[in-house]
Amino acid sequence: MNMTIRSWLPLVLAGALALLSGCSTVLPRNPLPVGLEAVAQVPGIAEARFWGDDIPPQIERRIREMSDKAIQSDYPALYGRPHNYLAISGGGSDGAYGAGILIGWSEAGDRPQFQLVTGVSTGALIAPFAFLGPAYDDVLREVYTTTATEDILRPRNWLSIPFSDSAADSTPLLEMIRKHVDDEVIEAIGVEHRKGRRLFIGTTDLDHMRPRVWDIGAIAASGQPGARDLVHKIMLASASIPGAFPPVRINVQARGHVYDELHVDGGTTAQVFVYPAAIDWRELMERLDVPGEANIFVIRNSALDPHPEEVEPNLVSIAGRSISSLIRTQGIGDLYMIYMLTVRDGGSYHLAYIPEDFDLQPQEPFDKAYMNELFDLGWRQGRDGYPWKAYPPGWVHRAH
Numbered sequence: 001m002n003m004t005i006r007s008w009l010p011l012v013l014a015g016a017l018a019l020l021s022g023c024s025t026v027l028p029r030n031p032l033p034v035g036l037e038a039v040a041q042v043p044g045i046a047e048a049r050f051w052g053d054d055i056p057p058q059i060e061r062r063i064r065e066m067s068d069k070a071i072q073s074d075y076p077a078l079y080g081r082p083h084n085y086l087a088i089s090g091g092g093s094d095g096a097y098g099a100g101i102l103i104g105w106s107e108a109g110d111r112p113q114f115q116l117v118t119g120v121s122t123g124a125l126i127a128p129f130a131f132l133g134p135a136y137d138d139v140l141r142e143v144y145t146t147t148a149t150e151d152i153l154r155p156r157n158w159l160s161i162p163f164s165d166s167a168a169d170s171t172p173l174l175e176m177i178r179k180h181v182d183d184e185v186i187e188a189i190g191v192e193h194r195k196g197r198r199l200f201i202g203t204t205d206l207d208h209m210r211p212r213v214w215d216i217g218a219i220a221a222s223g224q225p226g227a228r229d230l231v232h233k234i235m236l237a238s239a240s241i242p243g244a245f246p247p248v249r250i251n252v253q254a255r256g257h258v259y260d261e262l263h264v265d266g267g268t269t270a271q272v273f274v275y276p277a278a279i280d281w282r283e284l285m286e287r288l289d290v291p292g293e294a295n296i297f298v299i300r301n302s303a304l305d306p307h308p309e310e311v312e313p314n315l316v317s318i319a320g321r322s323i324s325s326l327i328r329t330q331g332i333g334d335l336y337m338i339y340m341l342t343v344r345d346g347g348s349y350h351l352a353y354i355p356e357d358f359d360l361q362p363q364e365p366f367d368k369a370y371m372n373e374l375f376d377l378g379w380r381q382g383r384d385g386y387p388w389k390a391y392p393p394g395w396v397h398r399a400h
Helices: 009-020 057-065 068-074 092-108 122-132 134-146 171-180 183-194 216-221 227-238 281-287 315-344 368-383
Strands: 049-051 084-088 116-120 198-205 210-215 248-254 257-265 295-303 348-354
Touching (some): 092 295, 122 134, 122 183, 171 227, 183 216, 183 227, 216 227, 295 315
Parallel strands (some): 084 295, 295 348
16 A cells, blocks of 8 residues: 555545445455355465464474474575565555665675565565566566556546446556566466475455465465466455455355455555564574574565645545555554564564655656656665664664
8 A cells, every 4th residue: 555645545535435335236246154264275275375463374384293304305495594584565656665675785786585575565566576586676677667557557437436346447457467477487486485485475355354475486386277367366456455446356265165255455454564473483493493583674665754744624635644644653563563573583673664855746646757766766775785774663772
């Protein structure tokens, strides 16, 4: 979700009105019945996902049951190596900043290979290419410096909105995802997954109001028909702002029957994440014989400082300012959560975010001129050695 909410608000409000409408031309659902969520799986890919607020059973099982020899064999990219993790937040067009940092970091020559990469919303669009490394920097540059609003969404006719599930059609975004995340990218992700590296993308399961984390590498490596299309759906869902974009239906199977789930923007439940708090990460690090502490890099594609402005007493101004406040404070809370997990698990925290003195405002949801300015700022900072923050904003650190 984007901190520059004013440019999105007409779409969001129109979508909200559509959801409140009594009539609909949206296709009927076959929702997963309550009580079957624990056994529901993506057909043919048992380990495709887990809840973002609970311990992943597949990870817990491996920690408890695998022998040291099996761990060394199955996770060569993780075992006995220093660990670097990258978490990329939502932020809409502000994702240009994170893309710029990564490309500048590549040019600086010290960008590590990440054992774990996570992405939410616009971060979900960046994450596969950040995961695959500098060889895909040209894709990031193209997406975040040449894209305009018409490349992302197609506004619906105002007369049809009350009978729809959103104010805009996200088909252009899906087409862009399909173009860049092709068979070659899917295969490359699968290869890295087999080495033990992990690529996670977050969505929000609307039926359960809970975060879902999708193991993109497991899906890519599964060899199942439709794996590529599922990855595309997940990326689209993670970036689908409720009301503005339609939710994405993902089919699951439970007790021999096929049902559908509705997934939307991962930022609805978490602006950025690394791993669920329920995981005993220290134990996992010990089993992997990781030397030293893990470096956790967090790119928050947003400014964190509040920007005072006079609010007009009308619906758009009041709603826009309120939603912006909600997104900002939720995002800061997520940064605190990651910091506390880092401290608990003996890691090293590194945070990047848009500086306060960048005051350019976009004129539309995906303003090409705005994105290029923001990309160039991130690129220069990454190239010159980004001044990563060791604490979340407002944290009082006392040396012992």
